[in-house]
Amino acid sequence: ETGVTQTPRHLVMGMTNKKSLKCEQHLGHNAMYWYKQSAKKPLELMFVYNFKEQTENNSVPSRFSPECPNSSHLFLHLHTLQPEDSALYLCASSRRTQSYEQYFGPGTRLTVT
Amino acid sequence: GQNIDQPTEMTATEGAIVQINCTYQTSGFNGLFWYQQHAGEAPTFLSYNVLDGLEEKGRFSSFLSRSKGYSYLLLKELQMKDSASYLCAVRVDGDSGAGSYQLTFGKGTKLSVIP
Numbered sequence: 001e002t003g004v005t006q007t008p009r010h011l012v013m014g015m016t017n018k019k020s021l022k023c024e025q026h027l028g029h030n031a032m033y034w035y036k037q038s039a040k041k042p043l044e045l046m047f048v049y050n051f052k053e054q055t056e057n058n059s060v061p062s063r064f065s066p067e068c069p070n071s072s073h074l075f076l077h078l079h080t081l082q083p084e085d086s087a088l089y090l091c092a093s094s095r096r097t098q099s100y101e102q103y104f105g106p107g108t109r110l111t112v113t
Numbered sequence: 114g115q116n117i118d119q120p121t122e123m124t125a126t127e128g129a130i131v132q133i134n135c136t137y138q139t140s141g142f143n144g145l146f147w148y149q150q151h152a153g154e155a156p157t158f159l160s161y162n163v164l165d166g167l168e169e170k171g172r173f174s175s176f177l178s179r180s181k182g183y184s185y186l187l188l189k190e191l192q193m194k195d196s197a198s199y200l201c202a203v204r205v206d207g208d209s210g211a212g213s214y215q216l217t218f219g220k221g222t223k224l225s226v227i228p
Binding site for chain 1: 154
């Protein structure tokens with residue numbers, strides 16, 4: 001247990017569906033991140049939030065829409081996805097002033113059919 | 114741009130020592146991380162180097178040379194449970210200031226420990 005939880009752990013959705021991934025951190029951190037991990041590829045940073053404000057968007061398609069209502073919760077809203085979006089989506093959090101490391105959640109394994 | 118290279122796979126024997134190398138070419142370098150990731154699980158933090166030299170933590174050590182853009186992770190007294198992927202990641206601080214930063218990851222090195 002890293003103090004970062006993600007739900008659901010597995011998700012299968014059709015290309016016309018709308019779904020949301022949820023991340024919650026219980027560590028008192030102020031920064032949260034979404035990453036995508038595909039087979040044979042490095043972890044790719046998607047979005048960064050600092051004190052609920054989005055600070056980075058690494059050219060992610062608009063079919064992925066993040067939401068950060070407070071420093072403890074992060075969502076990734078999905079709509080009209082493509083099969084190539086199938087991957088493991090990892091959430092992470094950090095607090096720079098007290099720790100250099102990012103703590104990762106267990107991830108959501110997404111399959112788009 | 115950012116470019117991080119590490120070997121795709123390595124195999125080593127239980128009880129032995131293995132060194133996993135990582136080379137990088139990045140802008141705004143502010144430290145290098147090593148993470149361990151078992152299959153189907155989240156990455157977990159192993160080490161962080163920001164200054165040149167060796168950091169030792171139990172069976173694991175990590176080395177950094179900023180001038181050469183080079184790091185390695187050294188695992189001693191290998192155990193079967195060390196079979197995992199080892200991810201090298203370079204830190205770049207975010208434009209927003211304190212609190213957030215970016216990690217750029219390599220593809221990871223899959224280590225198999227055999228009896």
